[in-house]
Amino acid sequence: MSLASELLQYVLSGLTMGGIYALVALGFVIIHNVTGIINFAQGEFVMLGAMFMVTLIGVGAPTPLAIILSVILVMIVVGIIEFGAIRSAKKASPVTLVIITIGLSTAIRGIALLVWGTNPYKLAPFTKGGPYHIGGATIVPQSLWVIGTTAVLLALTLFMFEYTYWGKALRACMVNKFAARLMGISPSRMSLFAFVFSAALGALAGMVIAPITYVTYDMGLMLGLKGFVAAVLGGLSSTPGAVIGGLALGVIESLGAGLLSSGYKDGISFIILLLVLFLKPGGIFGTSGTKRV
C-alpha cells in the first residue's frame, strides 16, 4: 500500500470515529450551554444505546425496530434521571451538579456491569456487502452508516435549532438563560429537553458504532472523555465547533495511532486536550466573552 492510500485509510477510519465523537460532543455542548453542567454521564448514554440494541436484536427484533425502541428507551431512562437527580438538586452549586453526574455515570456503568456482564458483545453490520475500495483504501459499509447517520443527525439538529419552537427556545436558553425565562421559556423544561435530546444523539451514536467496535459496559468512559475533548476543541459552547472538533479529533487520533504508536492511541486525545488548553484555552473555534461584574 502506498503512503497516500495508507493516509487515506487513516483519514477514512478517523472520520468514522470522528463522527461518533462529534455526536457525543454535541450532547456535551447542548447540556453545558443550557444547564452549565459538564455531564459526565454523556458516554453512558452511548453505551446504553448500544447495549439495548444488542439485547433487542438478541431477542429477535428486526434492526429498524431495535434502533427505534433503543432510542426511546434511552430517552426515557435519561428523562427519569434528569427529573429525579438533576432537577431535585437544581439549586445546588455547579460543583455539586458535576459530582452528581459523576455519581450517575458510575451507577449506570455499575448497573450495566450487573446486567450485561464484562464480556464484549458484537453486533452484525446494518447491511451486508463487502468492503468498498476507494483510491487504494478500503471502507466497510458500516462506516458509511456511521458517517451517514452523523450527517443526518447534524442536519436534523441544525434544522431543529433553526426552525422549530423547541430548538429556538433551546438556543435562547443557551444564549441567555435569564432573558429566556422572561420570554416565558421554562429553564427546567429546557434542561429536561437538553438531556433527553443529548441522550438520543448519544444512543444513536452507540448503535451505529456497535458493529465496528465491540460493545462493553465501560465503552462509555473513553467515548465520553473523547467527546469532551472534541467539545473543548470546539470551544465547549458552539455546535458547529463540536462537530468540527469531533471530526478533527477522530482524524488526528487515527493518523497518530497509525503513524506513531497504537498502544497509546487513547493518550493522543489527552495530549491534544492539554495542548489546546495550553495554547488556545478558548478552543480552536471558540470565542471568549467578557464577564460582567
Add this chain to the structure above:
Amino acid sequence: MSLLEISNLTKSFGGILAVNEVSFSVNNGEIIAVIGPNGAGKTTLFNLMTGIYQPTGGQVLFNGNNIIGMSAHRIAGLGIARTFQNLQIFNNMTVLENVMVGRHTKSKTGLLGAIFPISRVQREEREIVEKAMKKLTLVGLANKAMVGADNLPYGRQKMLEISRAIALEPELLLLDEPAAGLNSTETRKLVKIIYKLRDQGVTIILVEHDMETVMEIADRLVVLNFGNKLAEGTPVEIQNNQEVIAAYLGEEDLVC
C-alpha cells in the same frame, strides 16, 4: 508627574461605547470625583482601571507604568484598591478575616510557609491581625471583628469594604458609590474617613451620586455622559458649566 494618567481610554461592548476616548489625570493626594448620569460609564471606568475589563483602546499610566493588559491581582499589587457598587463582601468569612485578606499583597507567606508555620510566618500572621484591627478601628468596626461578615447591616458592610481596601495600603483608592444607601450620620462618618485617608497620603477617586457630598469633598470633578468626558474642573466650575447642567437636567430645560 501625576500619579495616574488616563489617555484615550475606550471600551465597547458589542458595538456600544461604554467609555469613549476618556482622558484625565490625577495628582498625588487629590480627591477626584467622577460623576454622571446612570449608564455614563463610571463603573466601567473603574473596571478598566483595575484590570477586570480589558479596554478596546487607550492607556492607563500608574506611576508612569502602563497597567493595561495586567491582570487584576497584579494591579492590586501595584497599589490600587477599590470598593464595589454592588457589595462584594466575603460572606463566608468573619469581619476580621475579610480585612485580613486585604493584607494579602503586603504579606509573603507562600505554600511552604503555610504548611510549616515557622516563627517568621507566625510573626507575619500576628502583624496581619494587628494591621487589620487598626483598619477596622478606623471605620469603627473593631468591636465586630469576630462577627460573620454577612451578619452586618448594609451601612457597616460598606465600611467593611473600605477598611478591607485600605488594608492593602493603596496609593490610589477607588470608591464606587460609597455614600449610596447610607443615612446622613453614616455619610458624615464616611466623609471624615475619606479626609483622614487623604491626610495619610492616599489619593482617592470616587464615583458618587450624592452631589452635596461630592461638591464638598472633591478637589476636582470629571463628568461623564454616555461614555464621553463632558467636563473636568473644580466644583465651582462644574456647577456653572452649561453642558453639565444640560446633561443632568435634560435638553428641554436648556431650551426653556
Add this chain to the structure above:
Amino acid sequence: MEDLKRRKRLRHSLIALFTVIIFILPFIITNNYYRSVLVIIGIYTTVVVGLCLLMGYAGQISLGHAGFYGLGAYVSGVLTSTYDVSPWIAILLGAVGTGLVAYIIGIPIFRLQGHYLALATLGLGLIIHVVMMEEVDITGGPSGLTKSIPYLSIGRFELNTDFKYYFLVWIVALAAIILANNVVHSRIGRALRSVHGSEFAAQSLGVDTGKYKLQVFTLSAIYASVAGSLYAHYITFISPSPFGLMTSIQFLVMAVVGGLASIWGPIFGVTAITLLTEGLKYIVPKMIPQAGGEYEIVVYGVILVIIMIFLPEGITSGIVNIYEGWRHRKELADVTSGDK
C-alpha cells in the same frame, strides 16, 4: 483577640485528643484483620485530606487521584525492588515526581474557569493506568511487579507487622491533617476562601486565584503519592488494578461523604466508606451468592448522587451547619443589640 486564641486552642486540643485516641486504639484492637483495616483507613485518610483541600478550598474536582496514588506506589515499588534505592528516598522521589506531573498538568487548566480539571484528571488517571499496563519491562504489566517490595524500616527496626506499620501510617495521616489545617488557617487558606466569597473582590485585593488553586492541587497530588508509597511498602506487591478509575471515584465518595468544610470530614468519610465496603464484602455474598465485586461501583454511584442531593456539604457538615445556624442566630442577636 481572646476569641481568636480560644478557637485556636479548642482546635489544637481536639487534635491532641484525637491523637491520643489513635495511639491507644491498636492496643485495644488486637485482631489482625481489624488492624489491617485501620492501616488502610490511615492510608486513605492521607489521600482524602488532600482531595478535600482541593475540593473544599480550590473548588475543583479531581478524578485522577488514584493515578497520583498509583504513581507514588509504582515509583516506590520499582525503585526499591528493581533498583535497590533506599525506600525513604524513593518515597521522596515519588512525591516530587508526582507533584511535578500535577503542577505541569495544572498550569493550563487553572487558567480556565469551570470544571475542566475533573475531565483532565480523569484522562490523566486513565493514561497513568495505561502506562502501568503497557510498560511491561518496568511495571510488570497487568500482573504487577515480579520482585517483592521491601518493608520499610527505621534503622534496623523493620515495620513488618500491621501493629508496627499502624503507627507509621497514622503519624503520616495526622501530619497530613495538621499540615492541611495549617494551610486552611494561613494567608493562602484565607485567599482561597475569599475566592469562594467573591472572585472579583479577591482579585481586586491582589489574590492570584489560579496560582493558589494550582499549588493546592499539587499539594494534594503529593499527599496521594506519599499514601501510595506507604501502600506499596505495606502490601509489598503492586499491580495496576487498585489504581484505576474505581479507586478515584472511591476517594471522591469518601471526600463527599465526609464533607469538605472540616478537617474531621476526611477521617469520617474514609472510615464510613471503608467499613461499608468491608461490610458489603461480608454480607453480599451471603445474600446473593453469584454476585462478584461489581455491586460496589453501583453503591458508590448511588451514594454520590444521594449525598449530593440531600446533604451537599457532607454528613459531618450537615451536623456542623446545625450548630453554626444556632451560633449565627446568637451572633445576629449580638450585632443588633450592639447597634442600639
